[in-house]
Each structure stands twice: as structure tokens, then as C-alpha cells.
Amino acid sequence: MEQPQNLRVVETLAWKLRRRQLVGSRATALETLVVLRQVISKSRFSNIEQLVSIIRGVGRRLVEAQPKEHSVGNTVRKVLHHIREEYHTATGGSTTTTSPGFSISKFVMLGQPRKQTALPKTESKNTIKENDPDDPDAFARSLKPVLMEAIQDVFDELETVYDNVGKNAQNHIHSDEIIMTLGMSKTVESFLISAAHHRNYTVMVLETAPTYGGREMSQALSAAGISTFLVPDSSIYGLMSRVNKVILGTHAILANGGMFAIAGSLLAATAAHVHSTPVVVCAGQFKLTPSWNLYHEYGALDFGDPSQVLGFEEGALVDKVDVVNPFYDYVPPNLVDAYITNDGDHPPTSIYRLIKETYDDEDNEL
């Protein structure tokens, strides 16, 4: 049989990721999930280890194809986590109950790290048989429905992520506040719009050169009836003194509490820091990335095509100047005040814990 990581669907997605035909953390997460579901439904395995290694193989292939789309790896890890959980449930093993609704207030109560080792269980319920030599597919047959459910759960989470992030928006934004944001982020947009149902406030959107996502954003916001200003990037510092809160989107949240966000975010966060303006980051949990040291890597900023900065037609200059066009900024944790996720609000300092909850340690390296 074909190696699962060479399945057509996997290849196709890998190519798309390589060629940047598929971008955006949520879109890639969804695609990854679709692929994983197909892989699981097609592959044959007779015990949990085989299943896990298949999925990890696929995950590795996809992550190698595009290491900068962190949500691909995150999604794979999450699926693995869910599979193990379902497996343990199905086999009667006790797993720690994941408590719903993390929030800063409950932080202390949830302090103990989750037990990593599931109790070795005696095959008490013989509903699922592993490694049955007579019928090697028995395990897969009985487990697959459960797995599909698990994946469906992840799906649902992804699909409702915007709603859930915006759920508590009115608790973060108050009437007559002035909010600054930048770039185009669906999460931030839905967050602001949901707050606008309850509050009356003003948003300043930075243009965010060279991608100019801010223009799109300001249009979306003003279409939703929010009083919106589109301001040039150069005025970040000047306006910061009037701003009550900076709300940012993000590309990936690292385990140390720092994050990668669209270029310009660091500037805004630093300016906010100087003015002691709170910086709040909205993100779905699929952006939690279990890496600590990505910010050491120069290339992690995802340098794009310089033509957005300096047109290729400027021949004379192009020859003499090296132009860099990073797509992301790394914002260190000390500049971020809070992360608002679809699963509650967290300070940067507790992100590592959240990550530990969400993924299994052994999956950090796929």
C-alpha cells in the first residue's frame, strides 16, 4: 500500500502550501483537517501506534512543505491529542477531564499540570481489540467512527472560532473608547463587530503597508456601523496617546507568550508599551504553537517579494539596494497584555500551560 504521506490529497495540499496558493492560518488549518480526515478514513491500521504514526507522517510532510504556516502542525497535533483521548475513552482508560472555559480568573484553580500518563488500563471493556491477528481491520473499524467524531470536534471549534473569540468582546471594550488595530484579521474584525453590538466606540485602523490590509479592515468595520478612521502607519506613535487599547491579530502564538503578527505589529506594540496602552491579541486556539525559539530564526519572519516595497521597475535602485520585505513581526511577550482566545482570556505568561493542555508533549516534534 502507498505510504500515507504520499497520498494524493496530501501531496496536493503540500504543493499548495509550498506554492503559497493556500495561505492564512485558519484556511490552512481547515484544509489540513480535511486531509487528515481523508487519510484516516482511507488508511488501515490495527493499533493506536500505527494510527498515530500515519498521522504524524502526514503531518511531517505538510509541515516540511511549509514550515511557516504553523497552524498546519498545530492542527495535526490537536488531532493527535483528540485521537489519544478518544482512544483512552474507548478503551476505558481514564483521562484527565479537560475543564471547559479557561480564563484568567480560573487560572490558579487550574494550576496543576495535567497528568501526562494515562493509567495503564486492563482491557476491561473488550469493545476494541488491538492487533487482532484474525481480523487486522477490527481495530480500525471500531475506532474510526470515534475518530471521525473527534475530528468533527476540531472542525466545529475552527468553525466557531470567530464567534467564540467575540463572545466576551463587550467585557474588553468600553463605551467611548478609542481602539487601534492594524492589518486585516478576521478574528479582530468579528471581535470588534460583536463588541459594537453593545458599545459605542471608535476604531483607528492603520493602513499597514505594504500589504495595506488596513484598508480592507476599515471598510469592513465601517460597513458594520463602527466609527472608523483609516490612519497612515507613520502616525502610530502620534496617535497612541489618545488610544485606549490596541487590539491586534496574530499569525502564531509561541509558547513563551510572544507571537508572530503582521509587519507593523511590533511598532504598534512598542508604541503602546511606551504609552502604557494595553495590547490585546485576539486569536483562535489553533494558533498556539508549541515552539519556544522560533524568534531566533531570521527566516521565520517570512520574507516576501520585495516588489511591494520597491517596485522591480526601479531598475537602478534594485541593483544597488537589498530590499527586504518581512511579512511578520515578532512581538515579544512583554509587549502583550492579554490573549483573547476562543477558549477564554490568557496572559502571555500562561500560554505555555495552555499549549501543554492542548497538545501532547510527544507531538511537539512531528
Next chain:
Amino acid sequence: MAPKAAAAKEKLIDDEEEVLQAVILADSFDKRFRPLTTHTPRCLLPICNAPLLDWTFESLALAGVQEIFVVCRSHAEKVKQAISESKWSRPGSGIKIVPIMTAKETFSAGDAMRDVYTRGLVTTDFVLVMGDLVSNIRIDEVVRVHKERRKTNKDAIMTMVVKESGENHRTRTTGDQSVFVLDAATSECLHYEHVSGYPATKTTRIPREVLEAHPEIEIRNDLIDCSIDVCSVEVPSLFQDNFDYEDLRRDFLHGVLTSDLLMKNIYCYVAQEGYAARVKDTKSYDSIRLVPLLATPLVSEHISSKDILSRWTFPLVPDDNHPGGHVYRHSRGNKYVAAEVSLARTAKIGNNTLIGAGTRILENAQVTGSVIGRNCVIGAGSVIDGAYIFDGTVVGAGCTVRRSIIGAGVMIKDKTNVERGCIVGNGVAVGPSGAVMPFERLSKRREISAPRSDEEEDSDIDDIEANQPGDSISVLGGQTNAVIWPQGPSEDDDEDAVVEYKVQRLRRIADTGSDLDYSDDDDSAPMTDDESDDSQDELSGDGSFDGSEDDSDDEAPPIIPGTSNMMEEAEFQSEVKQSLQRAFKEGHSVDNAAVELKTLRMASNVPLERVREAVIAAVVEAIPIVPVAATQRKEISAVVGRWGPLVNNIGGVDAVQTLEALQMHCVTSDRFPLFGQILAEFYQTDIVEFEDMRKWHGSAAAKGEGLSEGPTTENVKRSWVVAGQLMQQIEKLENESESEDDGDGESGSGEESDSEEEDSNAKTQPPSAVSGTNTVEESSAESDSEEADTGSEEEDSEEEMKTVSPANPAVVTKPEAVTKPEASTDHDKVKGKAVTKPESSDSEETSEAGEDDSTSEEDSEEDDSEAEEETKINPPAPPAKPESSANKDKPESTVSPTPAKAESSGGTKINPPAPPAKPESSAKPEITAESSGSEEETTSEEEDSDDESSEIQNKPPTASVAANPESSAVQGKVETNPETPKAKPEAQAESSENEDTSEEEDDSEEESSEEETTNNKPASAVGGSADGSKIGSTPPVQTKPESGVKAGPKVESSEEETSEEDSDSDSEESE
């Protein structure tokens, strides 16, 4: 299950969509990268450590191409193998790649395309690229645009992708640039010209037709031709039909654009974003850091590589989507280092560097701006600067390698220097302590026993090995196994090779070409540049080219026109003669005859000049010689009137040349005595303009200077004198009529109003000029009458009555009779004369009448506006004529105003041609004038002011051009031409309308009322349309300055006299 269903759905969708196909021409059909390409096809040379072909595949995959045909010739087996081993043949790559091996006889892109056609590979619109493309342009978008266009225009067979770049851009290889002339609105490619680096192309010529047919054009030299073409299925078949097409651009594109028969359109897609470049030569290799390794590989490799390393090709960058699948880490300064590289602690890695896996950089080595392959070793203390080193090469200690391309498996032993621009072939060993001179090309000495398949290349190499200069080998170091490729062209190479060599130098990496003497070869090899297009030269025909102009495509040395050429031309002349005789006999239409001539010209590849000469000769010879002067004149005008337009219909107009040809033919012909009359007739039928005559007359050739003594020269001189007399008369008359033209005093050379007057004059003069009799009398008589005209309107009307008769179809000749009495001496020579006179007076009168009335108040204003109108739109006055004459005719021939007019224009050959074109635009001035006369002053003023305001609005943009009539004459004609054709139909319709209405009223009412009606009608119509046309006409004017700015090389557009249009319309009507 859900996923399955989804998958099934996807499949369905896939089936519905057409598969996007691409054809890659994986052979360069040149040898620029030799010796690197002696054993490897260029498309497999690595650039940034991945084969060029893979970059091309990736570029196409990025664009969503699903099926790729790779047409390969040299080393086809290797290409095939490379493809089958690559990741592309794995399932899931989503692309089907089919290598196509063409015959060894495939020597050009054209041959490859014919092969594509015969194999029936493509079934739908496809993308055609070269095998050395690096691009991130969204080709799918181009395809979409192309298909969209095809829906409405089936003739849009190709869309070329071009990329904007600055004037001096590193990706633009000197000597490989092009000038594109695009329609500003549709991006249709109207003209293409290659700009060669050596000899440097300094001017470009744009065929007049282009300017005529398109109101707004862009002339651009800042476009990089990406060599990405979206072609429709017809394209390969066109290649099949035209077996001589070789180059995609120079032959195919140029052929399609200049063909009068194909009627296909080619469009450009100016990519605003995205990157695309070809690794055509070593200079561009450098830019993309894709290294094509042959003759002048460094340059393109350098450019390509540079662009890749500085991420212009994103997402096609080493650390992201490296086509070879390698993994590189990107660090500050665009350094890409693979994971398994061992770097000594003291080694220095500079910016823009890529180092492949398994390579070791030893102590104190410096690597900057270079690409180093896999498993290389850079010895201690070596300096690698701007070099491209392929896999497995070992550079010893203390070496220096600068801006060169080093093949795979090369051994550069200790303390060897490789200077800039070198190409070192695979497996060469150099050193120790050797030196490779700049631009040296080395390849490995072959084992004698090695069996070779490629005979052709074999012989090359044999030669080279046989001719090794012993001393230079020793420079390379003691243990070398290299052979040096000859630097320049060897002595027995022909001149072409020398030029080609110089052109190549411009393309080489690190060669600035600064030491090339651009001027020295200008005379020795003026035409060898195979890109300068002869037919273009002729089309523009500005008389600047010398007689040695012959076909540069054939190898004939430029200095000797070649006996073979003479033979061909003689053959051609006789064919033209036959074809024209047939046409004369069978009474073909001028258009048909013109098409026949064009085909003939195309077939025998003869410059336009020759065709013109042949046509003129044939026309002159077609005039029967009659003893009686009067009948002779009739014969002349009949023949010239019928066939004269053909002269300007053969694909280009150059009146000066026409005159030259006419003179030259007449002096050698037995029709020499008729020269004056024929010339006058030419002038009268607007085949030539007065201005042209003046130009011609002033030229040395016309005076017969430089000709050896003999009867011919004698004749030439005599003809010159005759022409001089004729021109004097024309001028005189012109002056007189001008002075009448109350203050309209610009001498506007080529303008319509003048030309009208000239026309009227012309009628009078020819006789005198011809026979040498006292035309003076006649002209004076005429001028008298004209003066009289101005004096009293009543008189005018009387005269008009006379004019009426010309309008009457039946009476064509008679009008003269009517007028003759006046034109005392030289009776009915030219029928038109008489006819026109009245008319001209007419027009003058109308304008005068208007001016008389209204001008009293706004003389100056009107004058101004007229002046401007004249420059912008040709013919204020002419329109007046048909109408007024028609009006006045009515009493007599109420029957059919339109036909009458048509005849007046056609039958009498006078200016009439002009009227149809101009009525609209001309209507304006007329209206203002007339209406002011007959209606209340207020309205007229309003209208006037309207006109003026509209003009004022238009002015600013036009100002530079239009304000100065003279300059516009020089520059300007171009502007007006494009517009007028459009205006024509409308104009005609209008004028006929006017006549209709006026006519009806005519019956019952008096002139004044007629005038009113006519005035009113046009007024309303004009308010909208004329103004509109004016506004429409301005943009072209604006664009020109712009385009002029854009275009790098100078643009010489051959200017046209407006008469050309006239003559065109003439020909139409004369049928």
C-alpha cells in the same frame, strides 16, 4: 461518506474545466552557454542549485498549468531522464509532463512550433514558454484575460506577457530589448521592434498605419519580454503555414503584425506585479542566480540568481519552495545555507549567497554574492566573489574566483585565479598556480576514444582542440586538462559572426561592453543586424535610407546590392507590370489591385520603394499618348484619377518618394513630355501635396545632381524646371487666395484649408506648367473672379450656379466648359479646375460671408479658432463646399443631393475627397460663421463661444502641438489622422442629411432660408458630435508626448500629409 462525495464533486468540476496546457521549448537554439551546454542541455543547468527546467515547471505550476509538453532537441534523452526522475513525475504533483523529442533538424523555435503542430499536441489555448523561465507571474490570470478576449475577438490569437521595468534594469540584457507599440486602451500590440545592442539601435520606426488606426498608442521600451505567451491553437498552425518563421518574436510576431492578409491580433499583458525573467544568457543567469552555463552564461545566471536570492521570485525562493526540494535556512542579508554545510569558524559568508548541502567552507575563505552547489569544497583562504559553482567542485587553497561560472566536478587547484566572466566546463582541472584570463571559456579535453554522437558539435570541438594555442594552455597551470575555447570569432568567420560576437559580449556576465566601439562598424556592417527590419524601414519610408538598403536577412554583404537582388527585382518589376496591366484591362478596383501588389511584395520580399516605382511606372505607361493636347489632358486625368490612388494604397505613403519615382520614370520614358501634366494631375488628385512637392523639389536628386551627364540628366533637369514653374504658380495662386481669405493669414503648409486653395489653384496651374503657355493669364483671370467673389455675394451666387453643373453627374466634363471662358487660355485641360474654382470660391465665400457678418465683431476670435481647428482637424472649409454647392445646385438638380455630391467629389477629382472626411469637424466653423450671418447674433455667439470653449478645454493638452501650426505640420499630422477616419462615416451621414433637408426647403425657399436650415442642423449635430469628435481627437495628441517620453530610443514617425486620407477616400469614391 462526506469526503468521498466531496472528492467526486471535485472530479466533476475538474472535468468541466479545460485542462490548461503549456508548451516548453526546452532548447535555446543557440550556444550562449557553451561549453557548459556541450554535455548538458541548457535547461538542465542549475540555477540556485536546481535545474532551470524545474524552475520553469514550478513557475507554471504556480499558475495552475496541468499539462506540460517539453519540446527538447539537444540532449533530449537527458531532459527526458531528468523529468522522469524529478518530483514532477511522482503522483500528486498535479502536473502531467510529457517530453517531446523533436528531430535533430529542429533549429529554431519556429521548427519546434511546427513540430508541435504536426503532432497535434495542443487542443486548446496554451501557454508557450521557454525552458529557462523563472517567474511568479499569475499566468492563470493572463489566460483568463486571453480567453475573455477570445470570446469577443476570434482574431486575438496571442497574448504576450511583458513586465514593466526601469530603463536600466539588470534583468534587461543589453542587446536584447524591444520596443513595443501598444494600443493604450486595449494593450493590443501594434508594432514590435527589436533593439539590438550592437550595433546599437538608436531609432525605431513606426508604421504610419498604426498611428492612423489607433487614437492613442504607447511606445514602450521599458518592457521586459517575459517570453510567456498565451497562444490559441491557431498559432502552431500559423507556423506551419509560414515555413520561414523562425524566431517567435522577430519572425512570427513581426509577421503577424505586418501581414495584411492574416488579420490576426496580438495583445500584450503588462504585468504590474510578479516577476519573470529568462535565463537567456550568462548575464541574466547571474540575475536570477540560475546559472546557464554556456557561452556567455555568466551574465544571465548572475541576474537570475540575484533576483532569486533577493526574493523577487517569491514564493519561488530557496528557503520556501526550492524547486529542487532542498532545504535552506534564510538568514539576514539573504544568505541561504543548507543545514548540512560545514562552515569554518573563520569563514566569511557575505550577502546574497547560497550554499548547498554537504559543502565545506574552510578557514578564512570568503564567499560573497555567490551560489555554491552541493558537496563542494572551498579551500582555506580562497575568495569566491560573484561566482556560480556547480555541484561537486573543489576549489583549492588561496584561489580567487570572480564573477564566473564554474561547472560541476571542476578542480581548481591551489593558488589559481579565475578572472571575471569565465566559464569553466564540467570536469575541468585548472592549476595549480594557474590563471584563467577574463572571459575565457574552458572545457575538458576529451578522451580520444570517447564515442560521440553529436557530429555537429563534435566537429566544433575538434576544431577547438586542434587549434589550442600552446602558450595560453601553460598559463592554466601544470596539471590542467582544459582546452581553451576561442575568444573571438576566428579569421575566416564572416562579418556576421563578428557582430554576433559583439552582441554576445553585451550579454556576458561581468562584461560591461565599455570597450566596444559602437561607431566603428557603422559603415562596415550597417545592415548585418538581422533585427533591423527592412520592411519597417520602407513602411515608414521617410526617405532617410540610402540605396544600399537591401534585405538584411539574407547574408548578402550590405555594400553590394548583389546581382541576385537585381535579378529578383527585375523579376518583381515585370510581375508588377503584368499584374497591373491585368488590373487596368479588367478594371479591378483599386483596393483589389493594392492587395494583389501587397501579396506580390510579400512573396518576393521587396522593399516598398520598389513597389511604388513599379506602380508609378505602370500608371504612367498606361496613359495613352494622344496628339491633341486637350484629349491628352483628359486621358491623363482619367488614368491618374482612376489609378493614382493606388500609389498611396500599397502599404505606405511617401509623397516625396512618389515624386522622385515619377520623375525618374518620366525622364526615361517616352512620356516625358507629359511630365508636367502628370505631376499636376498627381497634385490635383491629392496623391501628393504641395508641401511634398516643395520638399522634393528642394532635394538634390530632383535637380539631377550627382547624375552622370547624359540625356537622362538633361531630362531630369528639364523636368525639375517644369516642376518649378508649376510650383510657382501654385504658390502664387495660393498666396492670392490666402490674401482673400480675409486675415486667415497663416501659411499653414499642410493644412486643409490651404490645400483646398491649393487645389483650386492647382487646377489653374497645371496647364501653364505643362504647356508652358501663359497660365498667368488664366490664373489672373481666376483670381480676378475670385476677388470679385469676395466683393459681392450676388456674384458669388452666380458663380455657384456654375459650380452646380459640376455637381451634376452627367456633366462631368462640361463644367470646364463653363468655366473655360474664364480661364481663358488654357481651356479644358483639367476639367477639375474649372469645377473647383467655383467651389473654392464658394467655400471662401461661405466662410467669408460668415465672417463678414460675424467677424466684424469677432474677427480675431474666429480666426483663431479656425486656425486651431485647422491644425487639429483638417478641414474646416471643405465641408462647406459640398453643402453650399449642393444647396445651390438644387434649383437645377433637385433630384438627388447626395449622389450629386458624391459625384462632385468623385467625378471631378477636386478636393471632394476631403469633404467626406471632414464635414463634421468642418461643419463647426462653418456653422458658427453662417449662423451668425443668418440668425441672431446671440445664438451665433453662443455657438461660437461653445466652440471656443471646447477648444480652450482641448487646448491645454494639445497646446504644444496644435498651437503652432507649423510644428503641427511637422509633428502633428499624426494626430489628426487617427481621428479622421472615425469621423468620416458620421460626417458623411450628416452632410448628406443636411443636404437633404436643405434641399427640401430649397425648393420652396430662398437661399437665405436654406442657409439657415443647413446651419441649424449642423449646429445641433455639431454641438454634440463635432465637439465630441474634437474632444476625442485630442487625446491622441496628448498621448504622443507621453509615449514619446516613455520610449527610450528615439521615435521617428514618418509623417503623413493629410492628403493621404483624401486620396484614400478619393479612391473609394472614384469607383
